[in-house]
Amino acid sequence: MNVSWALEEMASIQANKRAYAFLNTSATYQELNENATRFAAGLQSLGFQKGDHIALLLDNSPQFIVSLYGALRAGLIVVPINPAYTRNELLYILQNSDTKAVVTTDKLLPVMESMHQELPSVSQFILCTSDHPFAHKSDKLDLSISLKLKTFSELAECGNPLCRLDLCEADTAVILYTSGTTGHPKGVMLTHKNMYSNARDIAEYLSMTNSDIVITALPMFHIFCLTVMLNTPLLCGAEIIILPSFSPNEVFQAAKEHKATVFAGVPTMYSFLIQHSKAQPADFSSVRLCISGGAPMPVSLLKQFEETFYVRVSEGYGLSEASPVTCFNPLDRPRKAGSIGCSIPNVENKIVNELGEEIALGQVGELIVRGPNVMKGYYKMPEETAAVLRDGWLYTGDLACQDDEGYFYIVDRKKDLILVGGYNVYPREVEEVLYEHPGIREAAVLGVPDPDYGEAVLAFVVQYGDSLTEEEIRTYCKERLVSYKVPSSVEFLKELPKNTTGKILRRSLKKQIEKQR
Numbered sequence: 001m002n003v004s005w006a007l008e009e010m011a012s013i014q015a016n017k018r019a020y021a022f023l024n025t026s027a028t029y030q031e032l033n034e035n036a037t038r039f040a041a042g043l044q045s046l047g048f049q050k051g052d053h054i055a056l057l058l059d060n061s062p063q064f065i066v067s068l069y070g071a072l073r074a075g076l077i078v079v080p081i082n083p084a085y086t087r088n089e090l091l092y093i094l095q096n097s098d099t100k101a102v103v104t105t106d107k108l109l110p111v112m113e114s115m116h117q118e119l120p121s122v123s124q125f126i127l128c129t130s131d132h133p134f135a136h137k138s139d140k141l142d143l144s145i146s147l148k149l150k151t152f153s154e155l156a157e158c159g160n161p162l163c164r165l166d167l168c169e170a171d172t173a174v175i176l177y178t179s180g181t182t183g184h185p186k187g188v189m190l191t192h193k194n195m196y197s198n199a200r201d202i203a204e205y206l207s208m209t210n211s212d213i214v215i216t217a218l219p220m221f222h223i224f225c226l227t228v229m230l231n232t233p234l235l236c237g238a239e240i241i242i243l244p245s246f247s248p249n250e251v252f253q254a255a256k257e258h259k260a261t262v263f264a265g266v267p268t269m270y271s272f273l274i275q276h277s278k279a280q281p282a283d284f285s286s287v288r289l290c291i292s293g294g295a296p297m298p299v300s301l302l303k304q305f306e307e308t309f310y311v312r313v314s315e316g317y318g319l320s321e322a323s324p325v326t327c328f329n330p331l332d333r334p335r336k337a338g339s340i341g342c343s344i345p346n347v348e349n350k351i352v353n354e355l356g357e358e359i360a361l362g363q364v365g366e367l368i369v370r371g372p373n374v375m376k377g378y379y380k381m382p383e384e385t386a387a388v389l390r391d392g393w394l395y396t397g398d399l400a401c402q403d404d405e406g407y408f409y410i411v412d413r414k415k416d417l418i419l420v421g422g423y424n425v426y427p428r429e430v431e432e433v434l435y436e437h438p439g440i441r442e443a444a445v446l447g448v449p450d451p452d453y454g455e456a457v458l459a460f461v462v463q464y465g466d467s468l469t470e471e472e473i474r475t476y477c478k479e480r481l482v483s484y485k486v487p488s489s490v491e492f493l494k495e496l497p498k499n500t501t502g503k504i505l506r507r508s509l510k511k512q513i514e515k516q517r
Helices: 003-013 029-045 062-073 087-096 106-118 152-156 192-205 223-235 248-258 267-275 299-309 382-388 427-435 470-478 506-516
Strands: 018-022 025-028 053-056 077-080 101-104 124-127 149-151 172-177 187-191 213-216 239-242 262-265 289-292 313-318 325-328 348-352 365-370 393-402 408-413 418-420 423-425 440-450 454-463 489-492
Touching: 003 029, 003 062, 003 192, 003 223, 018 029, 018 062, 025 029, 029 062, 029 152, 053 062, 062 077, 062 152, 062 223, 087 106, 101 106, 106 124, 124 152, 149 152, 172 192, 172 223, 187 192, 192 223, 192 325, 213 223, 213 248, 223 239, 223 262, 239 248, 248 267, 262 267, 267 289, 267 299, 267 440, 289 299, 299 313, 299 427, 348 393, 382 393, 408 427, 418 440, 418 454, 423 427, 427 440, 427 454, 427 470, 440 506, 470 489
Parallel strands: 018 239, 053 077, 053 101, 077 172, 101 124, 124 149, 213 239, 213 262, 262 289, 289 313, 454 489
Antiparallel strands: 018 025, 172 187, 313 325, 348 365, 365 393, 393 408, 418 423, 440 454
16 A cells, blocks of 8 residues: 555545645545546656656645655655755755656746756656746746746646556655755655555554644655655545645634644744744644654643643654654653653664663663664665664664653764763753743754863753843753753854754754854
8 A cells, every 4th residue: 555545545435525725725535636646647648657756846735745646656756855945955856866857836947947957867847837837937948948847737637547557565655855964965765665654653643533634834845744744644534734834823823713633843833833922722722632743842842832722742753764753652641741752553662772782771772663664775875774774673873761661762862962071961951951941942952072071062042032141041050950961151042043844953053163163
């Protein structure tokens, strides 16, 4: 089974049930399924074959869903890409992924035109616009790219029947490029089995059914949204409320208007929702579950949100290489603040030492994962694949521990561990303390070189006003942390650098430090 044909099955069960709402439009499951089939047939009519790569450079929209499911149905491998990437970032991924077709919007046409000579493998650009491709730049458009242009509607209305293919569950379905911490991003190859099994197991664990109405505000090109808020609800017949992008006001409005039952976001989103001047607990009265992932959620933020909106927040854990979810806080047992929860069905999590040996409960080691959701490998990177896939286990690079009730706790990224005079300092522990300060809105902690202790703790802080001083923050930390964990210095920023999902970019902060030194 794969998610695209699962959509067809759901359409046969509840043809007239609404699948999604987007701005002033909507579609039933039958309509969505038919659109995906027409798009798949259109791709085949252009000569694309099973195994060809197609990139999606799209924001949240119905066209993203139709392109995704249609391309998978035609046997193509989908490469979702952040449309906000720079030209160089886009060029690297499109070249490295061996993409043959690109689905994008007319606003990115100038960028595509500027690089298409460097993309000889791309034979087709498909534009999501109601106009003809030449309507905007007819006399200026390079002839060599104009011959490669089609509109989304032209492709979806080709009229040819779909040639149904036998798709193997081991076939690659998606290649997702991880943001990475150094160098170029890596292409994570996820199979049809990876994608389908993770959506199925999440639906079971979170008790998602066709009566749920979910707010999809996370970017669809990101694996968190792609699996948890797109594939999972469509797999069980739920309704998706698509927001073009995250906006606290639009989230509250959508929840109230559609009587939404599920919302998912990264910690930064929850912080913005609490801070929003028009936030009213009544706006979330229909929501039964909020999901947090993408980054560790500060305990103080989690409790504040739950107390404000009277809704449970289930924090989970995942990574692109695992499709992505491996853990969630369970719904039938207590939610433990600060924990990523327990293993979802069919997925096994384990804590090991540097030799790969399982360690005692409560001890800190590396989190490794095994299950049908674990990736096939990194595209064209066999050495990097072998480094993280060992004996059937995915080595996550995250330091974690497990309690006696099966709950896991992420301590920190293995590579972010700070060694102060031989003592381990986990950035998250210090960040939790900083987040508890009423004057601090956001915080991030890094290790910096120190001539005496090897490394020292540096804190980046975003405050609500401008009254805090470095000494006040250090004094606050001294009362709550052992001396070697206390930040040796504090830098105040107006905002912390984040990616499109709101995850704080430590590598950007590291680069900032390197420039200063």
